[in-house]
Amino acid sequence: MLSLRGIKKRYEGQWLLNGVDLDVSEGELLCLLGESGSGKSTLLRITAGLEETEAGRVFWNCQDITDLQPNERCFGLMFQDYALFPHRTVAQNVAFGLRMKGLPRHEVEQKVTEALKTIHMASFADRQVTELSGGEQQRVALARALAPDPHLLMLDEPLGALDHTLRVSLIHELRRILHGSGKPAIYVTHDREEAFAIADRLAVLHEGHIMQTGAPELLFKKPVNAWLASFLGLGNLIKAMSAPPNTAAVTFGCFTFAESINLPEKSACALLFRPKDLLINAQPLGAVNTFDAKVIDSVFMGDYWQVNLRVQGLDLEAHSGQPHPAGTSVTVTIPPEKIQVLPQ
Amino acid sequence: MDTLNAQIGASPAKTHKRAGWRTFLLWVLPVAFLLYFFYQPLAAIFKLVFSPGFKAGWQLFTPAAVARIFFFTFYQAALSTLLTLLVGLPAAYVFAKFDFPGRKGLNLLSLIPFILPTVVVASAFNTLMGPRGWINLGMMALFKLSDPPLKLLNSLPAVLLAHVFYNSSIVIRMVGSALGRLNPRLTEAARSLGASNRQAIKEITFPLLKPTVIGAALLVFLFDFTSFGVIMMLGGPRYATIEVEIYTQTMQRLNLPVAGLLTLIQLVFTLLLTFLYNRIKHPKYGKAAVSSEAQNLKKPRGFREKALIWVVAVVIVLLIAMPLLSLVSRSVFTLDAARGERGAVSTGFSLRYYQELFINRTGSLFYIPPIEAIRNSVSYSLATVLISTVIGVITSYALANPSMLSRHLEPFIMLPLGASAITLGLGYLIVFNRPPWNNPSFSLLIPIAHSLVALPLVIRVLLPAIRGIPSNLRQAASVLGANRVQVFLQVDLPILLRALLASVVFAFTISLGEFGAASFLASPLKPTIPVAIFRFISQPGALNYGQALAMSTILMLTCAAGTVLIGRIRLPGEELY
Incomplete structure (x- = not known):
């Protein structure tokens, strides 16, 4: 045609x-x-x-x-x-x-x-x-x-x-x-x-x-790159530096993935994970991909609560079954299999 | 609740409040001016036509002759309008649609004629096609002829050519700007729905532009119908239109009643045309038909589009640039001996005709050097600027005030604005043929007539500017303690300055180039530039001819400079039509 x-x-x-x-x-x-x-x-x-x-x-x-x-x-x-x-x-x-x-x-x-x-x-x-x-x-x-x-x-x-x-x-x-x-x-x-x-x-x-x-x-x-993921509004995007085979460094720590990544050492990339995959208070600090976070606010969206969080100056969004009071400290965990690594 | 109702009830009345005494005062001067200098002469013409002396006039002039003149006037105007549209519409299309090298210059060139005085146009065509013009000179030299072979002067084609020269700029400007504002998506939608380029023009572009095209055609017809200078100088005695016949009957036959009758016929007809022009419905399509984005010019593609651009460019250059270049070049080209001159004459480039402007030779008619005419014209123009600005500002303020009085007086003010300069000339001759008005050293009547001619443009420039002054600025100034005079000086005047400057330049150039009224009113010893050009160009002798051309060139350059100046002053508000 x-x-x-x-x-x-x-x-x-x-x-x-x-x-x-x-x-x-x-x-x-x-x-x-x-x-x-x-x-x-x-x-x-x-x-x-x-x-x-x-x-x-x-x-x-x-x-x-x-x-x-x-x-x-x-x-x-x-x-x-x-x-x-x-x-x-x-x-x-x-x-x-x-x-x-x-x-x-x-x-x-x-x-x-x-x-x-x-x-x-x-x-x-x-x-x-x-x-x-x-x-x-x-x-x-x-x-x-x-x-x-x-x-x-x-x-x-x-x-x-x-x-x-x-x-x-x-x-x-x-x-x-x-x-x-x-x-x-x-x-x-x-x-x-x-x-x-x-x-x-x-x-x-x-x-x-x-x-x-x-x-x-x-x-x-499967968005092909970070720009597309951000344009389509697919979820949380964090800038990272690759550390093969299966880790990447971000400003506040290190992420581990389930699969090995297909990028050379120390190349700029972005990590994408959806708000529903971000778990609150599911793991103690020190577990894989678990970080300290502060709750900014919780917004009732009908089927879920949208919880806005800040991890060391970086804003993240989570979808949760319950609200979390603003100002409380929580831990956030992103399961390794839920993270996509995208080229910048 | 009651007070609320009272407020609601009172608010509509506010928009048409009764005129206060201030508004009333504003109206006194314009109304008195028009009553005395327009309605009084008009009434005198009426009286003359229905006076006993009229019978004597009829014996010299039959109804059949009146009918013949009317029909010729109508015929040449219709033919001129048709030819003008033929040249103007394709040019407007080309300028509004295509991007090509030289577009700006050509567009500017196409708009020049509108600002030129009639005598300049007539002299320009004379230098091209007249017995002493370039074409005839060239053919005589080429074929060794003793007489000019081309006898275009004093013929209908010469008149038609000059009219097309003059008015195609109106069509190009009006239709071109409407076309430029038309939403290009409309024709694109038609194209994508299966319309060919020609069908899209026929189905979409033309119907949407029709009111503008009809309006432009009516305006052009009105100008052709009332054209005076061009026909006087290019048509010759055989091709008298109503205006020319009024002049002949008045100035040569002294048959004022017949002149009066012709004036009335002319007045009725022009009023009818003006009425029609104002009746044209401009449908309110709103945003749908108007494009908000910048004009979208496209490069021509294909043979037909390129050919169209070439044809338009060639026609504009031939029609507009050639006569103007011919005028300028002929004015600096000495060819044959002046009367009384002996010995060999050097032919070729010289500024002699310009030097002769300052010299009083006995060979010159009326024994005045042309510089005198220039001096006369400048002083008349300055007086016109003064009168038209004072009357124009006051009238515009009166019109800008939304009151019942303004609404009723508006037609009274606007009616004279459609009257021709010839009507004014004849009326003034009848009414003001007495001291102090007929003072031969400075006729105040000329600047007064010129002010009436210039007033429409002056008001059209000033009124939108006055209406555009935000009233909260005035209120802010008066709350801050300014009185009425201070408000005018501190708020209105600075805002109006540009519009005022533009209206001054308009009034000056209009007065400088006006021929019709001046030909009636200028005393033989104090001719204006156009009157002097008319006299000089029709005299034998190379020097007279050359002096006329030199004056025409100066007049042309002055008017062009005025227009460039107005273009530089960016006016707020509406277009000047």
Whole structure:
């Protein structure tokens, strides 16, 4: 299906995209995740044909489409600000792509009605788009992009302009519509919760490259480096210096791992362990990976207590079955098999 | 509870409070000025048309002739507008969309004509296509002809060319800025939905720009319809428009009633156009159609985009740069002998025409050196600056005050602003043809007429600036103990300084280049620069021609300098249309 190979683009002299490779397979919902300014939107625009790539090619079903005009690609694109045509009604907006395909009028009308029904906005057909709320605009933009039956759908931060409550309620509807359409889609976002909630597969764009790609569980379980773990918010990260075969030094002591690490002596790395794996008062001081800590506070989160701790000036987070009073001294233990060692 | 209700009930009335005596005082001077110097002459023209003397006038001028002149005026204006759009729209598109080398310079060049006085434009085209212009000189030298082969002067094409030269800058500026503000995502969305570039322009760009394009077209039509100097100097006697015919009837036939009738027709028509212009609906699309980010220029790709840029660039250079360069170069190029000169004449580069500005030769008409005209114009312009600034500041303050009185008086103030300089000229000739007004050594009427012409721009510069002064600054100053005068001096004035400077420069350059009113009101012994240029350029003799060109060049450079100065003063608030 879609293959991007070696895409390069400069922005104000700096490489924004520096050789990006990416594939989207049939019926797959790929989520392109990255910080704002990482070039996600630019990559979408290059795929759509709205911007030229400085190097590399774009393929669709093994055909090189790099030099095709945007209207010759049959790719749908939904903009972050929706870009609804302000001088057209809701129905006319949705009909635009169908008219451009040259469909006869009755067919256009029929498809518009269907499209508005799937987004539950049939009664809005003759409304001006400028009168719609943000959530309604978002749905019309989605219907407009889907109506001409594009080969591929691209969504650029489709929920970015909406407030949090609306996002939560819309994301499931979006997931339903996208999976229902059966079309391959690229979904661009900087919000990892949104990405985990919607994606079949994730691709993280950082410093001009795809840093890692895979199913959400894979990225969650096996992030390739410390930056990615921190970007995805996977848990406690501590800077360390490796001491093979299976130990590493940190500012307040030494960690021991269950498996030997694959790093040279004294190389900078990071230790990742999840809050639920951090045990409080489980071992006496002196046991493996056990340190002195001070409780800062305990926050009730429903299923667990989030206990914020400080170990020699370093903040750590633990999930615990019970609260611990602020200011008390405790011991924390991280079982050796629960620690991941990541390159910096 | 009762007090709360009372407060709620009282608050809407506050926005349209009844005018206090201070607001009333503010209105006295502008209203008196307009009554005396605009409405009185206008009433006199009305009276004249319906006076018994009118019958005598009709015998010399038939309704068929009036109709013919009206239709010609309409025809040339429509044709000029069409051609202007043909040049201006593609240029606006190119400047708003593409990044190419020379874009800035070309864009600046395309905006120059708007600030040039009509006489300068007419002289510039004369030096290019006139009997003594470069093209004819070149062809005569090349083919050894004794007469100029190209007879473009005194023809419709010359008028049309000058009108396109003049007004394409309006189209480029208005449409270009609207296009630049248009959200580029809209056309991109259309492209990704399967629209070709042409379809995207037709379906999205053009409908969204339509109000702006219609507005620009109406404005251009209004300017072409009321164009005076260009037609006087390039159209010749055969191509009289209403304005030119008013001049002819007044100054040559002394048939004031017919001139009055033509003035009324003209006034009604321009009011109608102004009304239409103000009626254009600008739909409020809000954020949807406007892009917040910086203008997104793209490099041209493909043959067609490059070709479009080349065509626009060539047309702009040919249409705008050529006449201006031709004027400057011809003004420093001596070609043939001046009258009364003997012996061999050195042809080629010389600053002779500029030196002659200071010399009173008997060969010169009216026996005045051109430097006198420059001196006259400068003193008239300074008087205009004074009058228009005083009236403009007071009127703007009165308009900025949201009161019932302001609302009712606004149309009364704005109506004269659409009137043409010719109407003023004719009206003043009828009403003020007596001492002290017809003092031949300094006609106060000229700066007064020029002030009325300049007032719209002055008010448009000052009003947003005055409205933009945060009222809490004034309140803070008065709480700190400043009285009203001190508040004005310490708060308003420093904030308004830039806008005031801009309005002064506007008034000065407008007065310096104004031709219509001055051609009615300037006494033969005290011509202004444009009047002198008009007289000199139509006289035989190389020296007269050269002097006219030297004056035109000086006028052009002065106006250009004024515009650069205004551009440097960054104005707060709205655009100047």
